[in-house]
Amino acid sequence: MDLDDEGRLRNVFWADARSRAAYEYFGDVVTFDTTYLTNRYGIPFAPFIGVNxxxxxILLGAGLLSNEDTETFVWLFRMWLDCMNGRAPKAMITDQDRAMKSAIAIVFPETRYRYCFWHIMRKLPEKLGSHAQFNAGLKTDLQTALYDSHTSGEFEESWGQVIAKYDLHDNKWLQSLYEERSFWVPAYLKSVLWAGMSTTQRSESMNAFFDGYVHSSTTLKEFVDQFDNALRKKVELETMADFNSNNQTIPCVSHFNIEKQFQRCICVGSLEKGVKEDIHISQK
Structure with missing residues (x-):
């Protein structure tokens, strides 16, 4: 708990034993987002989210913050890092918040982090919608430059062509994005493991999950109790998934015969392994 000079509660952070244990296995890539509860309570709920x-x-810790400045984020990140035995994540996904960016540089200097790609693309209509050719080629060409560029060189060339073609040299928003291209353009981020994530959607899905447990009149104490209930439900879902993965055959996702053949080989291999283990045990 973080108290102000008058002893009043300012910020709170907590992580249970299961979150700390899960981080040992799934702490390579973490998403961090502070949008949840802000509009309802006036204080952001700040979860650290991973994928199992x-x-x-999966939840890897969480905080309730009184502010969203660099000092507050530094406090939260340091508390979380200490709780996780000083092991920083290898990669982190956040939004474009400047205070958050500064705090990450201070607390996690070796962590590679990226901006949420979806949030940037979502701003295209707002920032460029007034352009006469936005729906007549500009939007498509921008998306092509971003999605179809396999190297930084290809992106540089495609981006330059789009800027010249639609006379966007004076667009400050695009200029700022280009200056920070290494933090969000896919071509610059391919050398890092992101566990299939490029957005903070994991954080947002966790927020939606908590909607079933908290509401606008939930007190701080009730929030913590409901938080524990939500975590128990998460554990149940993971346990069920463990059981299903060990006792069910993974269905094919295509109609190709090679996938069906691979499925049969896996099933037979698992069966043979089990039989050999049984024989070995009986011989002992």
């Missing part, structure tokens, strides 16, 4: 071996979102 079932592709499920």
């Amino acid at each position: 071996h079932h592709g499920q979102s």
Whole structure:
């Protein structure tokens, strides 16, 4: 807990034992977002989210913040890092918040982080919608430059062509994005493991999950109790996924015969392994 000079509660951080244990296995890539509860309570709920071996979102710690400045984020990140035995994540996904960016540079200097790609693309209509050719080629050409560029060189060339073609040299928003291209353009981020994530959608899906447990009149104490209930539900879902993965055959996702053949080989291999283990045990 972080108290002000008058002893009043300012910021709170907590992580349970299961979150700390999960971080040992799934702490390579973390998403961090502070949008949840802000509009309802006036204080942001700040969860650290990872992804487990079932592709499920998992909570790796959380905080309730009184402010969203660099000092507050530095405090939160340091508390979280200390709780996780000083092991910083290898990669982190956040929004474009400047205070958050500064705090990451201070607390996680070796962590590679990126901006949420979806939030940037979502701003295209707002920032460029007034352009006469926005729906007549500009939007498509920008998306092509971003999605179809496999190297930084290809992106540089495509981006330059778009800027010249639509006379966007004076657009300050695009200029600022270009200056920070290494933080969000896919071509610059391919050398880093992101566990299939490029956005803070994991954080947002976790926020939606908590909607079933908290509401606008929830007190701080009730929030913590409901938080524990939500975590228990998450544990149940993960346990169920563990059971299903060990007792069910993974269905094919295509109609190709090679996938069906691979599925049969895996099933037979697992069966043979089990039989050999049984024989070995009986021989002992």
